[in-house]
Amino acid sequence: MALDAFVRCTCIRDGKAKPHPFPDRLTFDESGDPMLTGDPTEDEWEAHDHWLAQSCEHEGFILSFFLGNITKVGNLRSFLRALQGSLGPRFPILLEKVLYDGTHTGDWLSSKASAALLKEVDTVLHSSDILAESEKEFFTNMKLLCEASIQTGNPIMF
Template identity: 35%
Template sequence: MTLDASVYCDCYEKGRLRTTPPFSELVVISADGVPEIETGDPEKDAAYDEWKNHARPCDHEDFTLLHHFLGNISRVGRIRSLIGDVAQAAHRNYPMLLERVVYNGVHCGDRIETHELFDLVDEVNDLSVRKLDAYTDEHKEILRSFIHQMSELAAAALAVNKPIVF
């Protein structure tokens, strides 16, 4: 049981594909930012899946621009606890991080929408400048690694105007 986060590329929308998908007139961009096709016709769906999985339509596997493994259930719990401690000491709330990212270690099907990314960036930036002197080296590294991952995810999502998905 793990928590992963991804941002999908914009190669389809920008016309940077190596090959055209079958039934391209039926392709839509999902709410997660992935080019998808759902025709109800198993043969058409299979042809699209074959193209997506084997034709390497762009430089990104499965249209994934960036993927980060945030942690297993235990590590995510530790991250949540550390952020909570920092929040309490700083008299600051981190609702995006605590309620949308690390609220548990196994959520999926969630996303941080593009219009919410600036709030996330503010929280990550604030967290990154907090003094961590009271923490062990291990805890500092866990928190710094998480901050780095979230910074990269937010930057990628802003660059392509797509959500971060879990």
């Protein structure tokens, strides 16, 4: 039970991935996940998943990080609330979309939201002298995820 985050590479979209077993049925859902159209059978999904796992040198992802377990995410939330103090919501995306719980999966932030998130992360990193090592690691990883998302145009997925 923990929080992980990923950013997909662009190899499939750029035509650099290995040929798909059913290329005319390959599509992307709104989060950018490669999907099959039609009413795929279990065997077809299996062939698709098998392809996806070895579709390119990145195995589909340019970045993937373990962000923390429930305890660490809870601590980061408290840290950010204390940091924003009475000045109002300075970290709305971090608090409401990333750290709102320590186990969310299957949700995602668009690359546009990543640009706004990067500003929040940079604000925290400006206070790096008050960050503990594990906090610094978390916010540095978030920065890398934001930059990868902005660069690829792909969402940050959890």
